Amino acid sequence: MEATLATAQPRDTGIDAVASATRRLVDAITRAGGAIDADADRIVADLDVLTARIDAHAPDLPERIATMWRQPGPGRFDPAGGTENPLSPPVSLWVEPDGSLRGEVTLGLAFQGPPGHIHGGTSAMLMDHALGIANARAGYAAVTVGLDISFRAAIPIGSTITILARHDGRDGRKVRSSGELRVGDLTCVTATGTFVLMDDPSTREKFRRLPREQA
């Protein structure tokens, strides 16, 4: 049986292709560093032309957010697995036979924390998001109120990181999930999360409104 993808299906055209190219750009910049200083003025001019070309297509923010949430299926704009989001690491999560999630990702220098290793905030984002998707797959769309995370071993830049996440249960309006990041057989990060259901009245009210309406 074909495995089910819990994150957005990557495409090699349109906005997904632009986002991928932008990830390659960011990776190239972080690898080159100050070695591009002499060429920086020309690079900035070229990038500004591209930015203006793209910006000409951008609707205002509330309209853009509304469009994002009208798209069916897994979030294409998520910060961890959003194929349309150039800041999103290219994560795909698959549903295992027991309903848990499993995926792999390799992160470059843009995600560095300690020398040669992944930033803890990046690991926390991968965990927060995977735990949230594990809940959503179990039928519980919910927002994080607590994330307990342990960094047990540093994750080398460029290593293949295995992401595991599972929904652990519901307690009234709260749901729990847990997960880990592994490199090979080594468990590098463990996390447990507490989430509040989005259909809880206070949560629904808070996340119903768009930024402009909240001002």
Ligand SMILES: CCCCCCCCCC(=O)SCCNC(=O)CCNC(=O)[C@H](O)C(C)(C)COP(=O)(O)OP(=O)(O)OC[C@H]1O[C@@H](n2cnc3c(N)ncnc32)[C@H](O)[C@@H]1OP(=O)(O)O
């Ligand atoms: C659609 C599918 C999406 C799939 C993936 C999404 C993954 C995204 C994950 C995220 O990053 S979500 C974004 C980060 N989270 C937030 O912005 C939520 C911010 N918090 C809030 O807006 C409010 O807390 C919320 C509206 C959710 C609820 O407010 P309330 O005033 O009603 O409740 P409160 O925050 O006091 O606590 C709710 C419950 O959580 C409990 N709680 C709070 N902090 C906790 C903590 N740190 N650990 C454990 N439990 C905690 C708290 O005790 C309480 O338990 P009880 O219901 O049993 O009383």
